[in-house]
Amino acid sequence: MTPQPLLEVRNLSKSFHGRRSGDAKVMKAVDDVSFDILPGETFGLVGESGCGKSTTGRALLRLIEPDSGSVSFQGQDLLKMPRKQLHSTRRQIQMVFQDPYSSLNPHRRVGVILDEALKIQYRLPRKQRTERVHRILDRVGFAEDYYYRFPHEMSGGQRQRIGVARALIVGPQLIICDEPVSALDVSIQSQVLNMLHDLQVELGLSYLFISHDLSVVRHISHRIAVMQKGRIVEQGPTDEIFSNPQHPYTRQLLDAIPASHPRLARERRTALTTPVS
Amino acid sequence: MTSFAPRSPLFPGMTADRRSLQLRRIRNNSQVMTGGSILLLILLIALIGPLLTPSGPYETDTPNRLLPPSTTNWFGTDNFGRDLFARVVSGSHVSLMVGFSVALITSGLGLVIGLVAAYFKTADRILMRILDGFMAFPAILLAIAIMAALGVQTENVIVALSLVFTPYVARVVRSSALVVKEQTYIESLRAQGASAYRVLWVNIAPNVLSPLLIQATFIFADSIITEAALSFLGAGVPPPEPSWGNILFDGKTLIFSAWWMTVFPGLTIMLVVLGINFLGDGLRDLLDPRHKSIRK
Amino acid sequence: MTNPALLTVTDLKTSFLTERGPVTAVDGVPFTVRRGETLGIVGESGCGKSVTADSIMRLLDEKDASYSGSVELNGRDLLSLPETEMRRARGSELAMIAQDSMSSLNPVFTIGNQVIEAITVHQKMSQKDAYRLAISLLERTGVPEPEHRMTQYPHELSGGLRQRILIAMALSGNPKLLIADEPTTALDVTTQAQILTLIRALQSSSDMASVLITHDLGVVAEMCDRVIVMYLGQVVEEADVDALFDSPQHPYTRGLLASIPEIDGDRSQPLNVIAGRVPTLHDVPTGCRFAERCDFATDKCRDSAPPLEDVTLETVDMLAGDATPRKVRCWNWRHIPMNTSATTAKAIR
Structure with a gap:
């Protein structure tokens, strides 16, 4: 028996119209997208x-209002939910953004940023909030004095860990990660990826992991969906997608990934230039 | 690595070693230093000036009318024999007070209007059209019209000038807020479920304070000039209370026989406005990230 | 040639x-x-x-x-x-x-x-x-x-x-x-x-x-064809591209290679992490610039800066036949065992 999905997305669609009103040009940014995310699973997009x-990631949280479809989270449709109820559901679904430089308010200390996230969702006495902020800082690997740091005093990787802490502090079950490591250097990227993995194991989190980097998505995801022009062209377990891609676009993507060793790169080039007899 | 330094009021978001860097940048910024020195000097004279004058600004002394500058009457005397230095000093109280009040009021109003317009679409359309209407009039004409409606009084000068200059501040605040609004941390707050109040007043507002401060200094200078112009035209501070504008007005007919009555108040206005503008330009260089010359 | x-x-x-x-x-x-x-x-x-x-x-x-x-x-x-x-x-x-x-x-x-x-x-x-x-x-x-x-x-x-x-x-x-x-x-x-x-x-x-x-x-x-690896303003390693991927000498190069998730790599292993962060150019370390992040650093590394030295054929057998010289800026490159970098994944600091 397969477990009950945490999130069920069905026929989600969102179109954008041309800049001028009455413009016939309609861009289907998200076109009839459906997928499930299971508890404790990383789903790569x-x-x-x-x-x-x-756009799909943002539409799930209604940061962009989708045109049609349904997004049911633990059996409740987020898209039909009144704003009040949506507010408290946001405790369960949080988001981590791509750019660690613009995703933290430069005028606020790290502790205040985390405290604010907590204040938005819970009515707690200050003492309890501060305690929770310190606990979460410790969990993502920061010493106590980082409470008083400003974002500009931290490196990109450290900021991204604060971004994760801000999502974690309200106790979510699902975190939507929108290109969380694409702005980071490789050695820092691995810090964040390992941390996300450890947190998942420890807390049973689910991730929707959005990225353009196939190697990263492969490393962290249990299942993957490949999107092209607003549609999901292929989805399945990670190993199957990578070892036996069905859709030509998936194959095209996989072929374009740079080789991990110069010898492999040369072999592939000679294979491409010598015609198959 | 201790980072417990208190917040610096001028540069929020700065710890001790960064602040000393900021202080060095201020000291190295010749415009801020020159402008600041000029203003400090004028302020000092405005404060201790009354102790240095031979007579008060309202004391007439008809036998000694229209005396040229001398060691007793540094700026000379006017057509009623009043000491011109005392009148310019006393006028500085009025002018600086008007300038400061207008800068303060327009900043407050401009901040509220600009932020609301930046965040709410409908409010934006309504507010911006009203402000456009205000800005379609030349500042001085609008000020005269408002003065005519309200009556000639020092307080009304402040009201009129505040109405005239608020749109300019609101526009600056709105455009900076629109930039901040697009930052990811604002989207992140929405994703967390933050209220409009929290987004706007707790998170966007502090980010527009530097452009607001810069704009306020220019409004300060502009309102001193406009107040002088209003008083010169008889629509500003009512006589006999001296203001730089109506001292100039008194000297207008005597410009060829008593040059000191126009030159000294005129020079004072110029000096103050120059000082404020220096300060404003310098602050812009210091606070505007686009003008920053920090390299990695 | x-x-x-x-x-x-x-x-x-x-x-x-x-x-x-x-x-x-x-x-x-x-x-x-x-x-x-x-x-x-x-x-x-x-x-x-x-x-x-x-x-x-x-x-x-x-x-x-x-x-x-x-x-x-x-x-x-x-x-x-x-x-x-x-x-x-x-x-x-x-x-x-x-x-x-x-x-x-x-x-x-x-x-x-x-x-x-x-x-x-x-x-x-x-x-x-x-x-x-x-x-x-x-x-x-x-x-x-x-x-x-x-x-x-x-x-x-x-x-x-x-x-x-x-x-x-x-x-x-x-x-x-x-x-x-x-x-x-x-x-x-x-x-x-x-x-x-x-x-x-x-x-x-x-x-x-x-x-x-x-x-x-x-x-x-x-x-x-050839690669130089830079760290904090200096060249830390220079080699032919095959040699660099086959046998990276500098600990930084090794760490870098091991921290990339490879498209054909083992997904069950955590990725390598190079601990710490790059120092700023305002406080460049006196010794080796990579020392404070290096798993193999010794006191010598922290005290004095290593030169960019030639990697000679006698010392690295596997380079036999390699025509172009290799260089590395590390005091200990001779003593660092191969294939350790991938297993040195440290906890996030």
Whole structure:
């Protein structure tokens, strides 16, 4: 028996109209997208820029209002929910953004940023809030004095860990990660990826992991959906997608990934230039 | 690595070593230093000036009318024999008070209007059209019209100038807020479920304070000039209370026989406005990230 | 096989005056590029790789940047050329393509205007000839419908097409050296693969050398003949591309290679993490610059800075047959066991 999905997305669609009103040009950013995310699972959403993967992530949280479809979270449809109820559901679904530089308010200390996230969702006495902020800082690997740091005093990787802490502090079950490591250097990228993995194991979190980087998505995801021009062209377990891609676009994407060793790169080039007899 | 430094009021978001860097940047900024020194000097004279004058600004001394500058009457005397230095000093109280009040009021109003317009679409359409209407009039004409409606009184000068200048501040605040609004941390707050109040007043507002401060200094200078112009035209501070504008007005007919009656108040206005503008330009260089010359 | 050096960079130092005092962003960098060769410069942000490129082109504002050392192109030192001659050299002897294709093109002029301008800056020819040359350049760089593209504006084209146009402009003066600063970082994988293929094809048909600056070791594997790895303004390792991937010597290079999730790697293992963060240029460590993040650091590493020394054949057997010299900046490279880097994943600090 398969477990009950945490999130069920069905026929989600969102179109954008041309800049001028009455413009006939309609861009289908998200076109009839359906997928499930199971508890404790990482679901990877890959595709190239403009394929609608980020719009999908935002539409789930209604940061962009989708045109049609349904998004049911623990059996309740987020898209039909009144604003009040949506507010408290946001405790369960949080988001981590791509750019760690613009995703933290430069005028606020780290402790205040985390405290604010808590204040938005819970009515707690200050003492309890501060305690929780310190606990979460410790969990993402910061010493106590980071409470008083400003974002500009931290590196990109450290900021992204604060971004994760801000999502974690309200106790979510699902975190939507929109390109969380694409702005980071490789050695820092691995810090954040390992941390996300550890947190998942420890807390039973689910992730919707949105990225253009197939190697990263492969490393962290249990299942993957490939998006092209607003549609999901293929989805399935990670190993199957990578070892036996069905859709030509998926194959095209996989072929474009740079080789991990120069010898492999040369072999592939000679294979491409010598015609198959 | 201790980061318990208190917040610096001028540069929020700064710890001790960064603040000393900021202080060095201020000291190295010749415009801020020159402008600041000029203003400090004028302020000092405005404060201790009354102790240095031979007679009060309202004391007439008909036998000694229209005396040229001398060691007793540094700026000379006017057509009623009043000491011109005393009148310019006393006028500085009025002018600086008007300028400061207008800068303060327009900043407050401009901040509220600009932020609300930046965040709410409907409010934006309504508010911006009203402000456009205000800005379609030349500032001085609008000020005269408002003065005519309200009556000639020092307090009304402040009201009129505040009405005239608020749109300019609101526009600056709105455009900076629109930029901040697009930042990811604002989207993140919405994703967390933050209220409009929290987004706007707790998170966007502090980010527009630097452009607001810069704009306020220019409004300060502009309102001193406009107040002088209003008083010169007889629609500003009512005589006999001296203001730089109506001292100029008194000297207008005597410009060829008593040059000191126009030159000294005129020079004072110029100096103050120059000082404020220096300060404003310098602050812009210091606070505007686009003008920053920090490299990695 | 004797291939004379086209570009020889010796002890290049580039310093900036900042408000917090002077910093040396590039600190004594040596390398050579031979004809037709592709040299990769890899490193993370802030390592000085882009400043190195800008220094070779002398594109930095010389009011607050100063150079020392030498950059010899065909035996002529670019750093001591007068600005007018340097300007002539740019575009005709060496050309550059940048990462951001949108801001590298002027949004108010058509593609045609800009390509023709790039041509006529260096070559005296009629508008008609320049137009014809522009079309042929666009054809060479694989731009479809070149006549139509000439009338379009930058924002009407995709990122990949814009990058092709920039390459066409860079090729207009037949440069002997092409410097590409993260040419595909802003592009999607499929477009990246196309652009990389294009650069390689252009190079093999014209014996043009190139310096490819990138943070992406995959791009290095695809494109480069030789690689230098930079860390905090210095070269820490130089090697043939195969040798670098087979047997990285410097702990930093090893850590970097092990921290990339590979498309065919083992997913159950956590990724390698290089602990700590890159120090700022304002407080460069006295000893080895990588010491505080290095798993193998000794007291010697922390106290004195290692030189960039030759890796000799006697000490590394597996390099037998490797013609070009390798260099590494590490006191302990002889003693660091192979294949340890992947297992040294530390807890996040």
